[in-house]
Amino acid sequence: MGVASLPQSGRRAEVQSRVLEWYDWLLAAVMFVSFLAAMYCAFVYAPTDAVQGDVQRIFYFHVSIAWLMYLAFFVVFVSSILYLWRREDRWDVFARCSAEIGVVLTTLVLITGMLWGRPIWGTFWSWDARLTSTLILWAIYVVYLMLRAYSDDQLRGARYGAVLGIIGFADVPIVQMSVTWWRTLHPGPVVSLEGQENLPPEMLVGLMVSLVAFTLFYVFIMRQRTRIEWLKEEIARLQDGD
16 A cells, blocks of 8 residues: 555655646746836836936835845844754754845945945945945844854754844844934835835835845745755755765
């Protein structure tokens, strides 16, 4: 009976694999279309800012990437807590992969912010509270990745990384609230938690479409990155079995 069930189990696994493959293609297609829509909204649909001119259009991508940066590090925070609590490797994989994506997003936030700041402030960088706290956030999670990469003991590195992933998240609300707590060059929030918007409707639509596009990008990249990690672990288990 066990032998007879093997073909059925194999067929089920094949069907699941095909479904996931089609899901990935669908997600990639929707992500591509959403990025096209985001670029249309940013460069065509949204009006030109009366004060900053066309350079303001980088706002749609800069702010969206910043929000996804928060999401990535929030996933690290939650996954690290669950790893220390449950001791399940999957939570460590989620935390590590999301930290990698978060560092890339933070780098893009800093770069787009500097490109936006140069024509507006006259300089690529100022030790503004928002910029400085964001740079500190980037450094924290670079250290997190270095700790994970160069740890001799994988389990110890996972534990230390989880602690750093939890403590490091404390800088996220500091980054967000820096423009409220301190006097900065950086503009204040354009959309508040109370639902008040400081944007024309066309600009708000452009921002929301861009946010959807980058959210899909995060989900897609996170899925591919975690799959690679699980495949590496499966290969390691098979090699140990030999």
